[in-house]
Amino acid sequence: MKYFKMEEFECRCCGKVRFTENIEALVENVLDPAREKLGMAISVNSGFRCPRHNAAVGGEPQSQHMVGEAADISPLKSGSKLEQLVTVIVEQGKYDQVILYPTFVHVSWKKNGTNRRQILKKSGNGYQRLSKG
Ligand SMILES: [Zn+2]
Numbered sequence: 001m002k003y004f005k006m007e008e009f010e011c012r013c014c015g016k017v018r019f020t021e022n023i024e025a026l027v028e029n030v031l032d033p034a035r036e037k038l039g040m041a042i043s044v045n046s047g048f049r050c051p052r053h054n055a056a057v058g059g060e061p062q063s064q065h066m067v068g069e070a071a072d073i074s075p076l077k078s079g080s081k082l083e084q085l086v087t088v089i090v091e092q093g094k095y096d097q098v099i100l101y102p103t104f105v106h107v108s109w110k111k112n113g114t115n116r117r118q119i120l121k122k123s124g125n126g127y128q129r130l131s132k133g
Contacts, residue, residue, distance in 0.1 A: 012046065037091070038088050042073050044072070048066075049065040064108045095115065
């Protein structure tokens, strides 16, 4: 946890943060290295979500946000390319899923279990696969 604070991952509706060991693993394996290489601050738009908040924002029922394995992030500097952030994460090589959305990047990391190494792009109602994964 070099560049991020646990408070940034608190649920946006209730301020709770759970599964902090998973969040720490996400930061140490994915977010801190990405921040270092990108050379600019990264904002956490959504970190941990309680089940109620996850439902409220239309998250998937089994969303990794509910177990601290996922974050939606974007470079803090406006005008920065999200594609660049995706590239940096992929080049680091440690990720479970990286999903490029129009206004943010969803990234996940499994502390326990197999990381799928999927790169996807949100497209209409579905996802377009950018990697073999
Ligand atoms: Zn909540």
